[in-house]
Amino acid sequence: DGGITQSPKYLFRKEGQNVTLSCEQNLNHDAMYWYRQDPGQGLRLIYYSQIVNDFQKGDIAEGYSVSREKKESFPLTVTSAQKNPTAFYLCASSIVEASYGYTFGSGTRLTVV
């Protein structure tokens, strides 16, 4: 079955360390997105990519980086520059059509101690 896989589901890191969250899709979608979710704040867009080798900053890109070397993969790195990285991170994908709707992964909960 097609879908989006995020791994790991839970991740613990020490403060000051970079960490990479994985997102893989086999839906043949061109567009992929990373959102951050915090209680009471909804989903906020970190980065998005609508084509391989190209990506754009979202509303809260500071302290994060991404790559899009393959259509299927869109990893997110949370760097030490991110001031408050503890959050639930969601990856999504879609075809590039506004009315299509996103397909979401099951998320990665990152805790920085």
Next chain:
Amino acid sequence: AQSVTQLGSHVSVSEGALVLLRCNYSSSVPPYLFWYVQYPNQGLQLLLKYTSAATLVKGINGFEAEFKKSETSFHLTKPSAHMSDAAEYFCAVDSGTYKYIFGTGTRLKVLA
């Protein structure tokens, strides 16, 4: 600029009662509107979407929503709540930029 406002961060209903979750949007062009549901520690699942084909949209699990342009609203309803409907619900808007703007969510509690 586009935006979404969900009124009520928490809503409680009795099992069997009507569910009404409110969403108002702002968009300078005809929008695409979506409702998603999220169960604890999971991703979001698409419930339904408005794409201008019909103002009353039916989705999964018995939910429906009505697009009202005059009120800039897209409220989500279900005639009879079930315990399994307890979850967080998100409204989202896209004005053609392929980037969705999400509301802050409404957590639905269903009382036995």
